[in-house]
Amino acid sequence: MKLDQLSPDRVALRRPETVMRLARMGSFHQSRLSFMRVLLRRLKSENWRFERRAFEIDAKGVGHAVYTMHGPERSYSLVAFAHDLAPELRSDRVIATAWDTTFTLFDGLPTAADIERLSLNVPLQEAGRVTSSELTVSRANRSVRMFDHVVDCLSRGEQPDTALVDAVGYLMRTTAVYGSGKLGAADRESICDRPEFAAPFQAEMLTVFLIRGFVLDLVEHLAVVKGGGRAITLEPKLRRRFGIGNSTGLGMAPFLLNHPILLNNWIAARETGLARVRGVAAATSDEIEAFRTLLRRGRRTIDEWQSEHPIQSGRIAELKTDLARLNGHVEGGALVEAYPWDRLYQWAETALSIEGQELLVSLMMEPYGALIDDLPMQMSADENAGFRIEGGMTVARLRSILEEDYAWALGIDWQSPEAQARTWYISAEKLEPRLGDRFSEPVAAYEQPLAPGRDAALLYEALKSEADATRVADFLLRHPEHRHILRRVQIAARHPYAEIRDNTVAADVLPIDLLRAKLSFFGACHFDPRSDRWVRINMFRNAPFPHELAEMEFAGWTYPALSEVSA
Template identity: 60%
Template sequence: MSSSRPHITRRPPSMVMRLERLGSLHQCRLSFMRILMRRMAEEHWHFSRPVFDIDDTGVGCAVYTAKGPNRSYSLVAFAHDLPAELRSDRVIAEAWDATFTMFDGVPTAGDIARLKQNVPLQEAGRVSESELSLSRANRSVRLWEHVVSALAAGKQPDTHTIEQVGYLMRTTAVYGSGKFGAADRDTLSNRAELHPPFQLEMLSVYLTRTFVRDLIEHAAEAKGGTKAAKLDKSLARGLGIGNSTGLGMAPFVVNHPVLFNNWIMAREEAICRARSVISASDEAVQIFSDRLKRSALSVSKWTSEHPIQIQKIDALRDDLRRLYKHIEQIDFANAYPWNQLMIWAEANLSSEGQELLASLILEPYPELVDGLADCMADDGAGVSSIDGAMPIGDVKNLLETCFGWAAELDWQDPKTCARAWYVSEEKLEPRLGERFEEPIADYEQPLAPARDASLAISDLQGWAPTDTVSDFLFRHPEHRHTVRRAQLSRIAPYGEIRDNTISHDVLPIDMLRAKLSFFGATHFDPRSDRWVRICMFAGAPYPEELSTQNADDWVYPAMAP
């Protein structure tokens, strides 16, 4: 057996880090929502609602506390009576249907009074190190009114109407990591429950979902009195929290190469471990088959109006038909069945199908996969400092490994550098403009690492391999950020996108999809090539239902009995 054992390694960055593939990633066991839910269930977190002071007009405050083994976190929620003309999902909006903060511990009446003066103002307010995040949300007006009216009349809302929208409220921002005076990430990262990325933000959204359910039942009771019904548990479970994500998120994967590397590398290591399993047990095959069937059900309900996404969904459905047919011919008792399946997929399925399969083969192996969650944060303080003593020959090798392909592009071709990233003065968020049609070149942000690397490679010609980086940067300080990125690639091989981020045909939604897949989002619905709509925690158990039996596979819809 040892002589025929395949040499299974992680897939190379040159394959994984292409935008088309990053834009085809799916949630998996290492998605941040699932990491959080597993932890809360395994550690038997306790949930309570110490405050629910909402009047009959739907205005007031509520507090939801999650108590873990070592400390508590409380979502402080403020519900508002928002006039229709003020409702906007734009970042520059100044009023919302609901506003939130995550409080470190359990707030006192004094804390709540202070937060009431500031949290509804969001950016215009002030929060302290006792607050860990700041967020806001707006109603899906059509679905909200339908559900309130139905429950007030003692009826359940229409299932099809609920499935069409999927959420009663959508967040327009969830801010953490020190924004607006809130506690900085560095002060919290030593807490085990917050060490994996975005756990605080996921907890905020999870508790927000509970608040929204309670709020709409309260609104129905205020309208219908004693005849009002509670929302059916299965219908409530199908509702998530919506989110519309735009260009503001896209540069994240460029600006955080080590962190993004850690996400991708953890997933690739998990895939490698599954592919290295010598033989699949009957239980493993059963788990895989169950998740595959439920994924197919999920894909059958995945709709989009965006032409590119429509094509990808159609291709994925065709992939699933091919996969089902192929699996009928597989003997999972043969050596390395998951590796053989992945090899077949690379030759026969689209990137969507390959990446869905890559996620699914992880499902039977929590003992191989789940511990990698602790490797996904960026704990490398100081790793971004430049090593000035590095020989020029070494930095050239690093640049050519990551960006050798970029040096072959014609950067004088207007199509190659057609776009430019800049920060909008109005929204104070990244935007992508047409370089040769708008006066934005002077405001360009350093979000074109491939072009910059190509320029650095060109300027390095003529330097002796033994010359030092410090000498080179003394002459060419404009290349400091490129040299820093090259040196980071020694510890972050998956940190660089292997595509041109300013090309005329770049699709920023690929960057959005990559990040959101790690959040755990499903049913991506691009509204253009620059923003996408998602739903979070749809299907998840509510706090009073959470157990080790339902904490993890809720992301796959249940099959009809």
């Protein structure tokens, strides 16, 4: 798929050398294309029905619950297990062995025998085993201060402190949501032909959506246990202010490098959506008003975004300035000219920071569901189809691809220690990706192939002694060590957004940029880096709960409603 084939309108898609830089990818925001929002649009449009089939939780908060969504053809059930976890065992680290709650998404309606089997395995997570009847496996821990505060307040007949709710934003944090065959669960291939799972990560998003409902029910149940007749439930608007937190670290970072075709499809969909909007010849008054409304709501969202990380806190401050400048520009009549969105984006390229530009990309797509909402169905990928190496390609053609698509890598001095300061490897303790220091830690021997820029430069150097007419297959017979990067180069030639155009082992690489790029496509917001290697986020904050799907308006639920805007 060539770049010019992707462009749907008069406005060309942004070039990969612009989009596929870590600083920009680390500034992406959620949008209409984000997988949480794709899920909820489908659940509403198809009138999915929610049922709480079981809630057998005792006075200590221990037991199980079953939450089911019934769709047009199938039903899916979250089986939740609540545990009495000692404080000293509570940890967000992936190496934890016990959690406050554990979950699985079951394909259909679980029987008593299923629940008994799952109760012996799901609480163990990696130490247990599930079957192809389970689509995901997950776990979560309490945000103890927030959880206890809400239980205590509700038990006394009072609502929790709104400022604290807004500052924390969740009662529990997930530390993993595993799918795609992990721990014996169903492989992606077994469910990808189902319409509800055609877009990426829909089973995982459904899991988190149902977990959120269970957590809020659990906290209200424990308030009743503690307060008896005095206890109350959360006021509905305040209840929706709670999302599900998530702590994500280096384990997720290599995903975008390891799935180049999938990454291309995600970015291509986003860039196609942007180009479609920029190609709109004139904005209607309703479209302009929708954008202005969401801009106001977006400004409030940024006002509520808190982070102690120095880089992110600086970006938030800059973003507030950006949005004030954007608002002034829009109120000055910027949207009444021909091709207003194209003009607005071109203005932003010089007037706003990268973070501000990427938030504008998301905001511009909001009024245009009719132009955008078909694109998520194009975001999945059959990566096996791109695995085969084109052995008949000539060395001359391969060189030209490298010179065009990897010029950024060929210009790096790979002999510099700063250029190869980091090493990606897999920890023996938990079989999770880690990032070590190449020159001060004994990890180079265990390096994973996650430095495509360096490897492309090595391939290019090896090709210098080859005749132009030499076939790739013959070259690889003599140099099989280049097989992995040669395959990747050929993939990048067919998929323009497949490669991140930055050095992923440089001394100054920020893995949180990789994390944020992926999480923005999930639909996460309020990114809060805790270091350069892990981040906390919030998922489904302000979203309706499963029992509210039918009556709630979805436009812009990821932005807090203002008094003049209906929820």
